[in-house]
Amino acid sequence: MELILQPSLPHQQTGVDAVADVFTDTAIKSPTMFYANPEIILSKDGVGQNIVAIQKRNSIQPENCAYSHDASCLNLDIKMETGTGKTYVYTRTMYELHKRYGINKFIVAVPTLPIKAGARQFMEDGYVKRHFRDVCGYDAEIELLTLEPPKKKKKGRQYFPAAVSEFVKGSNRDTKKIYVLLVNMQLLKVAKNYMLSRDDYGSVIEGFYRPFDALRATRPFVIIDEPHKFSRDQKAFGVIKEEINPQCIIRYGATFPETVSGRGKNKTVVHDYLNLLYDLNACEAFNQGLIKGVAKEHFEPVSKKEEKIKLLSVVKNEKAIFQHKSADSPTKTYQLQVNDSLSVISEEFNGITIQAIDKNAIELSNGLIKNVGEEMNVDIYMQSYQEQMLRLALERHFETERENFCGRTFKIKTLALFFIDDITSYRESEDGKKPYLLEAFERLLKEKLVATIKDLDKSEAEYREYLEASLNHIDECHGGYFAQDNSSSDEDIANEVNDILNGKKHLLAFRDKDGKYILRRFLFSKWTLKEGWDNPNVFTIAKLRSSGSETSKLQEVGRGLRLPVDECGNRISNQEFMLNYIVDFTEADFANKLVEQINSEVPGTTSVSLEQIKLVAEKMGKEEKALFIELLSKNYIDLEHNIIPANKTQFFEEYPLFKSGLDASKIKDRNKTSEKPIGIRKARFDEIKELWKVLNQRYTIWYDDNIDDDLEKGLSEILEAPSIFSEQVISSHRDIVRSDGAQMRTETGSGVQYSIASTLPYGIFLKRISSATNIPASMIHKSICNYVKRHGSIDDKYFNEQTVGEIIRGFSDWKMATLQGRFNYKKTHGQPEATALTHNDGSVRESIAQGRIGVKIEEGIPMEKYLYDTKAYDSSLELKNINTSIDEVIVYGKIPRNSIAIPTITGESYSPDFMYVVKKDNGEKELNIVVETKGVENKSTLRGIEEAKIKCAEVFFNNLSAQGYNVYFRTQLNNKKILQIVKEVLQE
Incomplete structure (x- = not known):
């Protein structure tokens, strides 16, 4: 299949025009050398006036509208949320700048290799080139030159890096060519004998001995992708400014660097924008339907026994001291070293080892950094909990896949992405034994396929065929990519990696060229598929274990936010789609944090609408008219609802609802952080x-002396209650993030329930009930024995957390019904x-x-x-x-x-x-x-x-x-x- 790019999407065209219009009717000097760009004379042209006009046109907030002038380099910023097409926009911008002003030398700087691979794949793809030539009408083509590190240092004569040589030699007289040098951050670092900074090459390019000098001479435009990774105080950005000295730096990103000023209460954090021309923030992206919505779901803890391990202290490079706390055993401490497994403390941590021990923290093999004093909850590492997360992900996947396959005019290939923290739980070992996660996934996938096929009707015959092919080739349905795969010589693994990283169109297709079904749609990775990798048809992401990261919540869901494409390659933008995001219970507040982050990026306004006043009045418990009069009397707004500029800061401080757009729960959280002590009148x-x-x-409370006799009778009655002995059931909680047109909010969706096999040893079962009820374990055991005499043996599977909870609840009800009037208080x-x-x-x-x-x-x-x-x-x-x-x-x-x-x-x-x-x-x-x-x-x-x-x-x-x-x-x-x-x- 071919992906069909859509030209002139309003949100993308605005980003292109924002940059291209900066140079309209300005002084541009023709180049004197064939390898150089035309020269922008910043001191003589109207660039500044154009920037101000563009900012006003695009409603950039006043606090971000100051024209930042740098005598040697023009800086421009474009903010676009993840999933809205930044790569397309900056690629088309290069075409537009070439068409309008003859600029044909661009350097695209990216922070990581995955982003580099994604940008390269996009700009080199034939369908992209045809789109810009045939659909957009650009009479030129990008000549992409990718700078790679030298594989090995060779003896003898050294030559200029080929990509730099070809880039510099490219002539501005060839109007059909746009030369783009793609480079990642690591290659920009200046170091002795490094490829761009050394001057001992045996060849000279146009009289230049150093690659950096040659690049500087082209007077390039530099495009920076993901600017939060290129803050202005970092070395890579300094190299771009000082060594390459471009005429213009254009930054494209969803996240920008932040600058901090002041301390304590006077501390302020602002985004480090440089001539921000376009701000397509997350709230706008959701409101306009440019990306998928998000439905977060998690399971509550299975055992609720609060078993945890805590990092007490470390000695750098030597040892880490842990404390293990559990209701079922005494607190213990453990001393571990680098490469030791945490399974020594609890078997649930099987496969998790200590990679490094720093001064105040440790790094685990799953990528987590744990600081001294931090705890890890054992429940989320239990295989039974992991298995239910897999089952839930498959439930949501097939729920979505069936709709995408059978309920649309053109089918949509549906993908699911699983993030795990241990490659050994997925990749088969040399002895051919399947790891537990892989075995569990294939078993659950088979069960779900059988159940779904059984549920299909005659009108879904083609989907039945697709699922039956999946059932017959389970191993073809999933694949993984891990950093370790890069060193693997296994051909099958190499094909998997190529499919996931580079085969976007192959993954999106239902059949190959021979008509055989392409079944791979479940992808496993180890937090390596972040910025730079994306596939628009990811509809489910499951974090099987918490990343433990403070990474932006938008970046975490970013791999699944793009709008999907159908089997013909068309982007579907006229329907609402939802990303299923499944996490463990330690991230139960993920949806609220995501909403908070989205709403926090909504910029302040210059006016307030009647609808806003009505909404805020309701939340404050005031009358709409009364609030309007209040704002007028305080000189915060005028009769036309415009905010008085001089009082804007004070207005938003006193009435934060107008700026943040947060819902009532967020206001409550914000008020908590700003609570003041309340005075006590002496x-x-x-x-x-x-x-x-x-x-x-x-x-203390004292019960009547004869209460024990009634307690034995009460226990017998509790055990006779219907369903007191039941299977363990795990329930999920689902939060859906939606827009109401002005702000983001969460609403509760329908979750699922599963029964699971999680048996407690009989002794632990009795101890758990005894510790919660203060009933002697011997009395509980006696009652259960009497129950068995009456009804026969009890299946071991019923000795679980569910039954423990039912007995505890039954005892609570019994106390309320029986003990009133049979107790007193003693001081x-x-x-x-x-x-x-x-x-x-x-x-x-x-x-x-x-x-x-x-x-x-x-x-x-x-x-x-x-x-x-x-x-x-x-x-x-x-x-x-x-x-x-x-x-x-x-x-x-x-x-x-x-x-x-x-x-x-x-x-x-x-x-x-x-x-x-x-x-x-x-x-x-x-x-x-x-x-x-x-x-x-x-x-x-x-x-x-x-x-x-x-x-x-x-x-x-x-x-x-x-x-x-x-x-x-x-x-x-x-x-x-x-x-x-x-x-x-x-x-x-």
């Missing part, structure tokens, strides 16, 4: 300190401790963290009787209480979150919401009231656990009253006012 605390002291006394004896409001000596603190009081803030000064100087709250009912003035109340305040730990029969502690000190009408006696606020209409709406905890609190406070403390506990529902509660207590 005079108010003095009036409530006695109640506070009583509430902070420590109590413990101990030394006074610091509390949320006081120091060790009992003196009041100056302030408390906002998060302990409430996540939301209402402006204004609280009532004089309120304990704190700020109105922080969690619910509207709480805010009503804070804003309610009651004559009988002396002082009141929110009880800091989790500060009062009342033990309950549920096994969880309990802390109420409000505390009040009130006086009777005659002022003779003070009473204390503790209130629990609930945003429901009646008690029947409360969940069982919540109701049980409240009943325990009633017993607790009745116990206090019996000891002579005047403390009344009340539950406040939505339909009851705090004044009613106070009046009721006063009347008792």
Whole structure:
């Protein structure tokens, strides 16, 4: 098949015109030497005015619009999100600059070999050349010269690098040729005897002894791909500026370098743009449907036993000390060296070894860098967890593939990409034994193929044929690429690598030239397919183990964001497509982080729309008109909704929703990072300190003496409950990233559930239940033996985490139903401790963290009787209480979150919401009231656990009253006012 490139796509044409129009009606001097470009006279032409006009035309934000003038070199920037066609745009820009101004010497600098291979493949491909010649009408062709390092140093005479020689010799009189030198970052480094900087060659090119001098003389235009890898303080960029000294540097990228200024609160981070001409950011790319959407999905932990290993310390190049923590065994420490396997600590880490030990970190064989103090969760390395991720990826793949094959006018070849961290888990060893990951994948693939074929109807006959061919040739359906493959002599592996790295069109086709199905569509790699490799028909990416990387989330999904092409090579842009992105549970927040990153790149605006005001007003709980008047009165906007330039910074600081476009959850996160301490009013605390002291006394819960007999009976009833012994089930959680037209957001999609074989040893099974319930293991064992006598033996597969959880939940329900009224509280004896409001000596603190009081803030000064100087709250009912003035109340305040730990029969502690000190009408006696606020209409709406905890609190406070403390506990529902509660207590 041939890929069909589309000319004049608006988002790509804008990028081409942005650069080409910079030189419109400017002074360009004809070259005096045949090998040089025409010369741009920056000091005499209108380049600066053109740049300003282009920035205005493309709505570049004011903060990025300053014209940056360099006397020796013009710098231009084009920002385009991953998957929107940067390579096409800069290639077409070279054609356009040649057509308009006769510029025919370009150097394309890329950071890595994969990007270099991708750029070379694109510019050399016949279909690309035909596109620019026949479709776009350019009467010229690119002569691509790729600079490669010398293979071996030869004795005797040395010659100029051939690529440089041909590039320099290329004549500007040949109007049919555009000379492009492709070079990667490593080859630009200046070092002694290095190929571009040395001057001892036995040949001379046009009078030049050094390759760098020859390149400088051509007055080239330099194009930099992935500028974040070429920051201006790096050596490679310095070499381009000083050694090559181009007339113009044009940078194309989704990510640009950042500059940091200031420290602490004054620290600011800005993108290092140089004459930014076009900004196609991620939000625009999603909003315009230029790339796929993203649906993230993960499985919850299988065991939930929190087994982890922690890197305690290192000695560079010598040893690393680990700590292994598990609920099932004592904490142990291990000392490992380079090349040692982590399987010594836990068998789940089989295949993971220590590659290097640095001063403060280690590097593992899977590419992870772990710093001292970091932990690794064992669950994600369990083979059973990996297997379910494979199964989920296949589920999503065939779900998508069936739609792409059977539900469209022209079929779309559907690919899936798996990132793993250990080549030995996929590549067969010399003894021919299949590794566990490969064996599991082929077994699961076979199962899924059989199930899918069985589900097809008569109208899907061709897809049935495709799947049956896959079933008969499982080994042809998948392939891998790993760095180690480069040194392999295996011909089959070499063909796989060539298919994945260079055979894009082959992978996209359904049949080869002989009509045989091309079945390879499941690709495995070890985090080596990053920038530079892409295939538009990747619809599923599965990170079988976390990369542990802080890499841009957009870069991580970038390999699958491009819009797909159909079997005829047409790019499909009029339909919505989704990239299935599967991660482990340690990256459960991936979708939120991706949304946050996308929205953070949305530039500030020069005006606000009515729709924005309405949206922000809703999120702030205000009326739309009231917010508009508020913005006007503060002189942030004018009557035409334009933002007042002088007040723009202050406006966005006070109303970040207008700039960031973040949804409510992101606002919540942002507020957390900007929370300020809330002051405690000392005079108010003095009036409530006695109640506070009583509430902070420590109590334990005591059950009736005859409870053990009932417990044995209760265990028997729990084991008889339906489905108490069940297979292990793992569930996935799916988040879909979508645009609502103005911002990105996440929504919950439908996940899947699978049963898995994950049996616990019987002793561990009993211990797990005992540690969670405090029931002796011997009593649990006795109950299970009695169950077996009644029903027969229990299959070992039912001794799993699922059954453990069901028994624990059953015991919790039994306690709530049985133990009410059969317990009491006893005060413990101990030394006074610091509390949320006081120091060790009992003196009041100056302030408390906002998060302990409430996540939301209402402006204004609280009532004089309120304990704190700020109105922080969690619910509207709480805010009503804070804003309610009651004559009988002396002082009141929110009880800091989790500060009062009342033990309950549920096994969880309990802390109420409000505390009040009130006086009777005659002022003779003070009473204390503790209130629990609930945003429901009646008690029947409360969940069982919540109701049980409240009943325990009633017993607790009745116990206090019996000891002579005047403390009344009340539950406040939505339909009851705090004044009613106070009046009721006063009347008792």
